[in-house]
Amino acid sequence: MALxxxxxxxxxFDVSKPWxxxxxxxxxxxxxxxxxxxxxxxxxxxTYALVGxxxxxxxTIGKMLVGLLKPTSGTVExxxxxxxxxxxxxxxxxxxSDIQMIFQDPYASLNPRWRVRDIIVEPxxxxxxxxxxxxxxxxxxxxxxxxxxxKFPHEFSGxxxxxxxxxxxxxxxxxxxxxxxxxxxLDVSVQAQVLNLMSDLKDDFGLTYVLISHDLTVVxxxxxxxxxxxxxxxxxxxxxxxxFQRPKHPYTQMLLEAAPQMDGFGRExxxxxxxxxxxxxxxxxxxxxxxxxxxxxxxxxxRPEMRVLNGSRVACHLAE
Amino acid sequence: MSDFPIxxxxxxxxxIALDSDLFxxxxxxxxxxxxxxxxxxxxxxxxxxxxxxxxxxxxxxxLNLMNGFTPPMxxxxxxxxxxxxxxxxxxxxxxxxxxxxxxxxxxxxxxxxFFAMVLGITLGLISGYVGGWTETxxxxxxxxxxxxxxxxxxxxxxxxxKGVTPVEYRDQMAIWVLxxxxxxxxxxxxxxxxxxxxxxxxxxxxxxxxRLIGRTPGAIMLRHILPNxxxxxxxxxxxxxxxxxxxxxxxxxxxxxxPPTQPSLGTLIRIGQGFLFSGEWWILLFPAxxxxxxxxxxxxxxxxxxxxLNPRLR
Amino acid sequence: xxxPVLSIRDLSVEIPTRHGIVRPVDGVSYDIQAGExxxxxxxxxxxxxxxxxxxxxLLNPPAHISKGEIWLNGQRIDHxxxxxxxxxxxxxxxxxxxxxxxxxxxxxRIGDQxxxxxxxxxxxxxxxxxxxxxxxxxxxxxxxxAxxxxSYPHEFSGxxxxxxxIALALCAEPSLVIxxxxxxxLDVSVQAQIIALLRxxxxxxxxxxxxxxxxxxxxxxxTDRVAVMYxxxxxxxxxxxxxxxxxxxxxxxxLMASTPLASQGKSRLHQIPGAMPRLxxxxxxxxxxxxxxxxxxxxxxxxxxxxxxxxxxxxYPLVDEKVI
Ligand SMILES: Nc1ncnc2c1ncn2[C@@H]1O[C@H](COP(=O)(O)OP(=O)(O)OP(=O)(O)O)[C@@H](O)[C@H]1O
Ligand SMILES: Nc1ncnc2c1ncn2[C@@H]1O[C@H](COP(=O)(O)OP(=O)(O)OP(=O)(O)O)[C@@H](O)[C@H]1O
Ligand code: SF4
Ligand code: SF4
Ligand SMILES: [Mg+2]
Ligand SMILES: [Mg+2]
Numbered sequence: 001m002a003l004x005x006x007x008x009x010x011x012x013f014d015v016s017k018p019w020x021x022x023x024x025x026x027x028x029x030x031x032x033x034x035x036x037x038x039x040x041x042x043x044x045x046x047t048y049a050l051v052g053x054x055x056x057x058x059x060t061i062g063k064m065l066v067g068l069l070k071p072t073s074g075t076v077e078x079x080x081x082x083x084x085x086x087x088x089x090x091x092x093x094x095x096x097s098d099i100q101m102i103f104q105d106p107y108a109s110l111n112p113r114w115r116v117r118d119i120i121v122e123p124x125x126x127x128x129x130x131x132x133x134x135x136x137x138x139x140x141x142x143x144x145x146x147x148x149x150x151k152f153p154h155e156f157s158g159x160x161x162x163x164x165x166x167x168x169x170x171x172x173x174x175x176x177x178x179x180x181x182x183x184x185x186l187d188v189s190v191q192a193q194v195l196n197l198m199s200d201l202k203d204d205f206g207l208t209y210v211l212i213s214h215d216l217t218v219v220x221x222x223x224x225x226x227x228x229x230x231x232x233x234x235x236x237x238x239x240x241x242x243x244f245q246r247p248k249h250p251y252t253q254m255l256l257e258a259a260p261q262m263d264g265f266g267r268e269x270x271x272x273x274x275x276x277x278x279x280x281x282x283x284x285x286x287x288x289x290x291x292x293x294x295x296x297x298x299x300x301x302x303r304p305e306m307r308v309l310n311g312s313r314v315a316c317h318l319a320e
Numbered sequence: 321m322s323d324f325p326i327x328x329x330x331x332x333x334x335x336i337a338l339d340s341d342l343f344x345x346x347x348x349x350x351x352x353x354x355x356x357x358x359x360x361x362x363x364x365x366x367x368x369x370x371x372x373x374x375x376x377x378x379x380x381x382x383l384n385l386m387n388g389f390t391p392p393m394x395x396x397x398x399x400x401x402x403x404x405x406x407x408x409x410x411x412x413x414x415x416x417x418x419x420x421x422x423x424x425x426x427x428x429x430x431x432x433x434f435f436a437m438v439l440g441i442t443l444g445l446i447s448g449y450v451g452g453w454t455e456t457x458x459x460x461x462x463x464x465x466x467x468x469x470x471x472x473x474x475x476x477x478x479x480x481x482k483g484v485t486p487v488e489y490r491d492q493m494a495i496w497v498l499x500x501x502x503x504x505x506x507x508x509x510x511x512x513x514x515x516x517x518x519x520x521x522x523x524x525x526x527x528x529x530x531r532l533i534g535r536t537p538g539a540i541m542l543r544h545i546l547p548n549x550x551x552x553x554x555x556x557x558x559x560x561x562x563x564x565x566x567x568x569x570x571x572x573x574x575x576x577x578x579p580p581t582q583p584s585l586g587t588l589i590r591i592g593q594g595f596l597f598s599g600e601w602w603i604l605l606f607p608a609x610x611x612x613x614x615x616x617x618x619x620x621x622x623x624x625x626x627x628x629l630n631p632r633l634r
Numbered sequence: 635x636x637x638p639v640l641s642i643r644d645l646s647v648e649i650p651t652r653h654g655i656v657r658p659v660d661g662v663s664y665d666i667q668a669g670e671x672x673x674x675x676x677x678x679x680x681x682x683x684x685x686x687x688x689x690x691x692l693l694n695p696p697a698h699i700s701k702g703e704i705w706l707n708g709q710r711i712d713h714x715x716x717x718x719x720x721x722x723x724x725x726x727x728x729x730x731x732x733x734x735x736x737x738x739x740x741x742x743r744i745g746d747q748x749x750x751x752x753x754x755x756x757x758x759x760x761x762x763x764x765x766x767x768x769x770x771x772x773x774x775x776x777x778x779x780a781x782x783x784x785s786y787p788h789e790f791s792g793x794x795x796x797x798x799x800i801a802l803a804l805c806a807e808p809s810l811v812i813x814x815x816x817x818x819x820l821d822v823s824v825q826a827q828i829i830a831l832l833r834x835x836x837x838x839x840x841x842x843x844x845x846x847x848x849x850x851x852x853x854x855x856x857t858d859r860v861a862v863m864y865x866x867x868x869x870x871x872x873x874x875x876x877x878x879x880x881x882x883x884x885x886x887x888x889l890m891a892s893t894p895l896a897s898q899g900k901s902r903l904h905q906i907p908g909a910m911p912r913l914x915x916x917x918x919x920x921x922x923x924x925x926x927x928x929x930x931x932x933x934x935x936x937x938x939x940x941x942x943x944x945x946x947x948x949x950y951p952l953v954d955e956k957v958i
Contacts, residue, residue, distance in 0.1 A: 103525035192892035260851025
């Protein structure tokens with residue numbers, strides 16, 4: 001059974017100016033659809049990756065998965081329970097401790113005034129659990145030393161901080177960890193350490209990851225299934241081999257073509273046209289049509305539905 | 321979990337403080353060290369006034385009217401007694417009245433700033449973290465209050481409070497009313513700074529991590545955000561202290577502050593001012609110098625603290 | 635070979651701190667030829683930006699050049715101060731930084747910023763400058779350039795702003811452009827556009843470019859030669875294809891091998907143990923020795939020789955070690 005089940009998930013933000021400004025400038029309210037009708041499932045003990053450019057709604061989905069944001073419509077079910085509509089407090093609490101998140105910025109994710117020990121055990125301590133030796137055990141598991149428990153975050157490098165974040169995420173023995181760009185702030189050599197650690201922990205603890213990233217090479221290495229987002233919509237979902245060898249959606253193709261390649265010496269790419277449109281007024285029909293090299297009339301009028309195509313799912317009228 | 325070695329003793333808070341950049345810049349700033357020394361001496365002598373002061377100026381038994389208007393360091397014509405800073409019209413030792421006056425001034429200043437700080441931090445944290453209408457109401461109130469000079473606000477509050485206290489308690493309550501008045505006129509800047517810092521902190525990921533594990537807003541504000549917004553508060557508190565001492569002196573000087581039975585530095589200056597042109601300059605001068613030294617060195621300390629805590633200026 | 639546009643000789647930058655003097659740039663030497671793009675890579679804190687800032691005289695005190703020489707078109711510039719340096723910066727050296735907003739004056743129309751820069755540095759009339767400003771915006775691919783000269787920076791998207799910055803950096807026809815992480819804040823698709831633009835303009839005009847980045851992919855695609863920096867020192871310098879496919883320095887090798895691309899199909903990534911040392915604790919001898927699989931006693935004691943083109947700063951350079 002799928003551990004995470006996301007159905008028809010949407011999130012709209014009210015980005016209007018304050019009431020007085022609106023009245024004076026005669027503007028109407030403005031809404032930004034950050035996530036729009038997204039469906040996917042994550043199998044237990046697998047890694048599901050969400051990729052997309054900045055503003056495509058990756059973090060917003062991540063926050064809705066862990067319950068930091070409420071969906072505007074649609075549902076997120078984890079182990080069959082929907083945090084947003086569940087009323088049984090014990091069930092909510094049980095699910096809460098089953099979900100953890102790792103954030104992008106290792107400098108902002110640790111309270112600078114707390115000792116590492118207190119940071120790591122907080123998820124357990126705040127529920128009144130037993131924390132003796134817990135921090136020390138977790139520190140060793142993430143490759144730091146027992147002595148580090150008494151230090152403050154500023155004494156650590158970015159990579160070490162991210163290990164502390166991972167230790168904190170593991171403290172409540174979760175099943176699902178949502179990782180929002182866990183290595184974007186790290187250097188390549190440190191990124192390799194952290195990604196390896198994540199892989200090891202996944203095997204040891206039977207974890208399920210939802211990995212959010214804009215780095216295609218990282219996603220390719222880590223994920224069993226990849227969802228590509230464009231302007232808040234899922235445009236393609238496939239296994240890594242399919243996605244990288246046979247990308248079906250024109251946006252995926254563009255993304256793969258544009259990504260700099262380490263063996264692409266002097267590669268003369270025809271850079272993609274245009275930029276991501278304003279999310280407050282997205283283009284009608286297929287949101288990608290102004291930049292799509294193969295767009296047709298139908299693309300401007302009709303939003304393409306997600307359909308299954310050779311084992312992948314793709315939302316494009318013309319993909320084949 | 322006994323299979324883990326006992327962790328080596330982590331650095332203590334004191335060790336960390338002594339190693340800190342703050343202490344390092346302190347050691348390298350002569351102005352800061354001198355001001356700190358002055359403040360320390362003044363505060364200690366205020367606290368230990370009963371031990372230091374030659375006389376207790378508020379004990380009528382120890383007063384001798386014959387000693388009135390004795391100039392500093394000169395024996396009194398009638399009693400032959402000599403006073404370091406002279407005496408006032410009632411024969412009270414000026415040095416002693418200053419020590420006791422400083423107690424009142426410092427107590428009112430510290431208590432008022434503390435009151436303003438607690439109020440400002442609480443309202444700032446809440447408006448920054450909760451937002452919405454709560455924030456609008458708190459911050460608009462603050463804006464309105466800021467349009468009036470704070471000394472005016474203090475006088476207003478003092479007047480109202482005095483009006484509602486029964487006559488027989490007025491002198492007794494005067495100090496507390498003073499603290500309330502100065503504190504209420506001063507909370508705005510704490511609230512503003514704390515709100516601004518809270519807005520920054522609440523979007524940081526450590527706060528999201530705390531929300532994620534289900535901590536309550538109260539716990540997040542107190543345990544997570546509060547410790548991280550305190551450094552600017554410390555700067556404002558120090559500078560506010562200097563201002564509060566002066567505000568108290570101003571109010572007392574205007575006769576709406578500390579009563580003559582419990583004279584603060586401001587009251588002393590008001591009393592002394594009456595004798596300036598009749599030649600008894602010392603009754604005014606010494607309290608004025610003390611007030612100046614106290615307010616100036618606290619202020620300099622606050623300035624240094626602000627620069628030292630501001631990474632951009634370092 | 636023709637004389638290089640920029641020539642850096644044994645450059646060191648020092649910063650006195652309370653824990654002693656740190657050297658974020660330590661004995662670095664390289665040349666950049668006209669029309670050439672030299673990439674500078676390295677981990678965060680390796681001293682890439684510091685080296686770039688030293689060239690343009692933008693070191694924040696107390697950081698200062700403590701040793702070495704910088705030559706631009708045969709003129710020695712490391713001791714230039716104040717006005718002389720400022721004139722040189724606009725005229726001979728163009729700059730593109732990571733955050734386009736910091737390079738643009740938010741209160742001025744972008745056309746005026748271009749015109750002002752050209753009038754300061756080029757002997758041309760105002761009408762001529764106005765014409766060139768439109769042309770410059772067209773050249774960097776701003777649609778409707780004639781109308782857009784009257785826009786303010788905040789009216790542009792991030793990618794468009796970076797194009798404007800590039801137009802601004804190039805409008806006084808400098809011989810050297812220093813681009814410090816010009817695409818790090820941008821999306822992949824926009825990054826590809828900006829890199830292509832930078833390459834085209836510099837090839838066309840024969841401008842020398844110092845391209846600072848930590849993205850190996852950008853280095854591979856955009857540069858001709860690459861300098862790898864580690865803890866303030868040059869680890870390796872050479873033609874980009876040689877350095878990336880057959881690295882001689884164990885650090886470069888580790889860096890390349892730890893990218894997910896090189897470990898494709900393997901369940902674990904190659905990893906270099908540890909992290910780059912802090913500048914106040916750089917080990918004796920070779921700075922890389924605590925993390926290096928080939929380190930010997932010699933590495934731990936004797937400082938490694940400085941490198942010139944095609945060499946690695948290593949006692950035991952790798953031979954024929956292929957990574958990708
Ligand atoms: N609290 C918010 N209020 C208003 N708009 C928001 C809010 N959070 C996100 N958005 C908008 O929603 C869209 C999606 O944002 P999101 O952070 O999910 O993107 P992302 O894919 O994570 O991008 P990045 O790679 O930059 O992190 C963006 O256009 C963003 O501006
Ligand atoms: N005022 C200072 N005092 C001490 N060290 C400093 C100071 N300013 C910078 N440094 C150090 O100088 C080193 C070089 O910094 P630089 O900005 O050049 O790195 P970089 O290679 O550009 O890194 P990044 O990829 O993060 O931009 C860093 O290790 C930094 O910690
Ligand atoms: S639906 Fe049309 S516009 Fe959208 S990606 Fe497919 S072909 Fe392009
Ligand atoms: S000099 Fe020695 S330690 Fe340094 S990189 Fe070469 S082999 Fe490794
Ligand atoms: Mg994000
Ligand atoms: Mg830099």
